[in-house]
Structures are given as structure tokens and as C-alpha cells.
Amino acid sequence: MKSRTPKLLHPLGGRPVVGHVMEAARGLGAEHILAVVRHERDAVSAVVLDALPGAIIVDQDDIPGTGRAVEQAVAALPADFDGDVLVLNGDVPLLTAETLADLVARHRASHAAATILSALLDDATGYGRIIRQDGGNLDYIVEHKDASAAELAVNEINAGIYLFGLAALRTQLAALTTENAQGEKYITDVLGLLREAGSAVAALAVSDAHEVEGINDRVQLSAAAARLNAQTIERWQRAGVTVQDPATTWIDVQATFEPDVTLKPGTQILGPSTVARDAIIGPDTTLFAVEVGEGAEIKRSEASHSVIGAGATVGPFSYLRPGTILGEDGKIGGFVETKNAQIGTGSKVPHLSYVGDAVIGENTNIGAGTIFANYDGEKKHASTVGSHVRIGSHSVLVAPVTIGDGAFSGAGTVVRKDVPAGSLAINVAPQRNLEGWTQSKRPTSSSADAARAADEESSKNTETSPN
Numbered sequence: 001m002k003s004r005t006p007k008l009l010h011p012l013g014g015r016p017v018v019g020h021v022m023e024a025a026r027g028l029g030a031e032h033i034l035a036v037v038r039h040e041r042d043a044v045s046a047v048v049l050d051a052l053p054g055a056i057i058v059d060q061d062d063i064p065g066t067g068r069a070v071e072q073a074v075a076a077l078p079a080d081f082d083g084d085v086l087v088l089n090g091d092v093p094l095l096t097a098e099t100l101a102d103l104v105a106r107h108r109a110s111h112a113a114a115t116i117l118s119a120l121l122d123d124a125t126g127y128g129r130i131i132r133q134d135g136g137n138l139d140y141i142v143e144h145k146d147a148s149a150a151e152l153a154v155n156e157i158n159a160g161i162y163l164f165g166l167a168a169l170r171t172q173l174a175a176l177t178t179e180n181a182q183g184e185k186y187i188t189d190v191l192g193l194l195r196e197a198g199s200a201v202a203a204l205a206v207s208d209a210h211e212v213e214g215i216n217d218r219v220q221l222s223a224a225a226a227r228l229n230a231q232t233i234e235r236w237q238r239a240g241v242t243v244q245d246p247a248t249t250w251i252d253v254q255a256t257f258e259p260d261v262t263l264k265p266g267t268q269i270l271g272p273s274t275v276a277r278d279a280i281i282g283p284d285t286t287l288f289a290v291e292v293g294e295g296a297e298i299k300r301s302e303a304s305h306s307v308i309g310a311g312a313t314v315g316p317f318s319y320l321r322p323g324t325i326l327g328e329d330g331k332i333g334g335f336v337e338t339k340n341a342q343i344g345t346g347s348k349v350p351h352l353s354y355v356g357d358a359v360i361g362e363n364t365n366i367g368a369g370t371i372f373a374n375y376d377g378e379k380k381h382a383s384t385v386g387s388h389v390r391i392g393s394h395s396v397l398v399a400p401v402t403i404g405d406g407a408f409s410g411a412g413t414v415v416r417k418d419v420p421a422g423s424l425a426i427n428v429a430p431q432r433n434l435e436g437w438t439q440s441k442r443p444t445s446s447s448a449d450a451a452r453a454a455d456e457e458s459s460k461n462t463e464t465s466p467n
Helices: 017-027 041-051 066-075 097-110 166-173 188-196 218-238 437-441 446-463
Strands: 034-037 056-059 084-087 114-120 129-132 138-142 156-165 201-205 268-270 286-288 302-304 331-334 337-343 348-351 354-360 371-373 383-385 396-398 401-403
Touching (some): 017 041, 017 097, 034 041, 034 066, 041 056, 056 066, 066 084, 084 097, 097 114, 097 156, 097 201, 114 188, 138 188, 138 201, 156 188, 166 188, 188 201, 396 401
Parallel strands (some): 034 056, 114 201, 268 286, 286 302, 331 348, 354 371, 354 383, 371 396, 383 401
Antiparallel strands (some): 084 156, 114 156, 129 138, 129 156
């Protein structure tokens, strides 16, 4: 990946790559889940345990190879366990629990010692080929570089997913060696040993080869993300969500929707966001971990870790930072930023304002250009604004301050003290007009010329007045 981030921890559809594998494993209801780790073991283990707190972490030793990884995992199983062992790769994120459940069912029905997943490719160049016996069971796997012309003509490849009966697996793992060109213990050698012992090995081809594609670079990561997103969008479309432009819409796997939601072009619904019925999101909107109420509308805005009530409207060009709660039928209008702000039912912050660390009651209107000055240079402070309050345009509320129910503030007021309910807050500074200032101080300017012309016109009107 050419990255400081381990491959398994790169994000994909709202989860790290390995998180998708863990989710598929969870879907099987396995009795034990073991993760064999080595590279960046602490970082990878933390993510695994976050996804599945009951997982068992197994550290691979200095002996390399997939066979050694499985050998150590089997050794970590409880002594009384006697079930089947499913081997998954942490970098194959699109494999579904449904496909794995089918693999388990087929394996048990066939009574094979091992069953592997395979895939049919139009171009199998570079992959190990599955060579079957006349009865359909696996005969052997041959690597591309070692294959004959007849074997190269086979388009069924090894997908690297294995299911073993535990007794047979334990027996053959003990026979693995590192006597090969790479000096590794290969899990594929177990299949050959089982065949030599006369045991049946089955191969099950997946219906969609994309499910078993691994990720080894950022090109493959992007391709997997596009496929996963397309699947996610289709799933929600079939559940009653309108997605106007799937090509420009991205939905994380944790996001959920009710029917009759509309997603307009350029929309991203990320993290564990929830969107209720009849909400309209977009265009050009990004939500991360946002709860959207029924019938709400958000356009050309960005929000994270926020709640938007039923019937509320947001945008355009608004920025809702964590802790924003907009009540039912509320409004956060154009070019408004909020943070840790509770805005009550029916209250509005229409435009060009900043509301930070504030609680606003019901049916209150915050005038254009209002700033909640919540930072004194050292600490953040909160403000409280009551219900049915009218804050005049271009006001500044210097926290901490409380404005009572039904209070007003005049335009341009700097509110530094609490305002009792029903009061009008104004700054007493009478307006002064210095007549002739422009002509005196800017005599050669176009403004002075315009002022002189206006004076002359006024004088003419005065001279011709009948009074």
C-alpha cells in the first residue's frame, strides 16, 4: 500500500478492510474467532477486538507462511473443540456471510475432509488453477508458473478460503515443512497431503468472483470500494430509497434509511448515520454519524455527530459540527456554523451566523450575522437564549450570558450582561451625522462630487418650493 497505515486498517465503506472480514465471521455464529497477527500487531489487534471483543488474538512466530498461521490458530483452540475450522484472509473484504454459510453447508453435506472456495475468471493469468477429478472433487492445485498448457486452459482458480474438519487438519498440519523455494509453511500443502491420504477435498465455485478478490494496493482498494458502494446503494434502492445519481453518491455500510428518503447528486452518508422517512439530502452534502428526522431537508452542507429534527431545514452551505441538535421544524440557513448547540423546536438561525456552546429555546429567531462569542482567549463558555426571543441582526452574544424568554436585542447589539425576560437589549450610543465630512475630508473623490451634486439639487428644490 506504500502507507504508514497497515493494509488491513485502510478504510473501506466506513470500516477498516479487516472489519468487513470480522463482520462476515460474526454472521456465521462461530463458536470461536481467532485472528492471527504479526505485522503492526498492536494496531491490528485493537481493531479486531473493537469489532469482536470476544476474538482470540494469536501471534504468529518467526516461521512464515499461511500454514504456520493456521497451525498456531489451531493450537490456540480449546482442547475440547471438535468442530470445523474456516480459514479467511484479512484482506478479502467483500466475502459475505451468506457465501460462507453456503460453504459450510456444502462441506458438511459432502463429508469432505476439506472444502475450498474457487472462482471462475475470464482471465486466470497468474492464479493457481483448480484441477478436479472426474467426480468433481479437487484433485490438486497447480501454480500458474508450473502449469502445463492443458492446465493453463482451466479458468477455475483457488480463492484462498478453506474449510477443514479439525481432526484431519491437525494431522496434516503436523506434516508441513518449510522445504520449498520460499521457506514457508503453505496451507495449500495441507490439501495435497489430504489427497495423498485418500481423503476427499471439495471445491465450491463462488457465484461472483469479485467476492474473493484480495486487496494488495490502492488501485484494488478503490475498485473494492466502488463495488461495495454499488452494492450498498442497490440494497437501499430496493428498500425504497431514491438515489438520483448512484455514480456520485457514497453510502457507508453502517448507515440506515427509512423508505421514501431522497438522496440527490453529490451526497455522502457516512458512519452510523440514520435518515428517517421523506427526508431529502443533497445535492452536494456530507453527513457523518448524523441522525436526520422525518421530512427534514439538508442541502449543500456538511454535518457530523449531530441531530436534525423532523421537518427541519439545513443549508445551503452550512457546517454543523459535533453536538449540534436542531429541533423539529427548526432552521439552520445559509452560511451558518454551529457547534455544541441545542436549537429548539421552530427556532431559526437563518444566515451568516456562528452558534457555539449555546442552548436556544423554542420559536426563537437569531438575526443575520449574529455571533455567539464563546471563547475568552483561555476557556469556552456557554450561552442560553430563551423561547420566542428575537436577536437583532449583527449582534454579538458574549458568553456566558442568558437571555430570557420573549426578549429582543437591537441590531448591532453587543450583549455582555444577562437580559431579563421581555426586555430589549440595546447599546446606548446615539448616531451622529457629521455634515459635509466627505466634501471636507475627501474633496477630490467621486464621493465628494456626488455629495456636492446632491446638495445642489437639494438647493434647487428648496428655491423652487412654493413655501
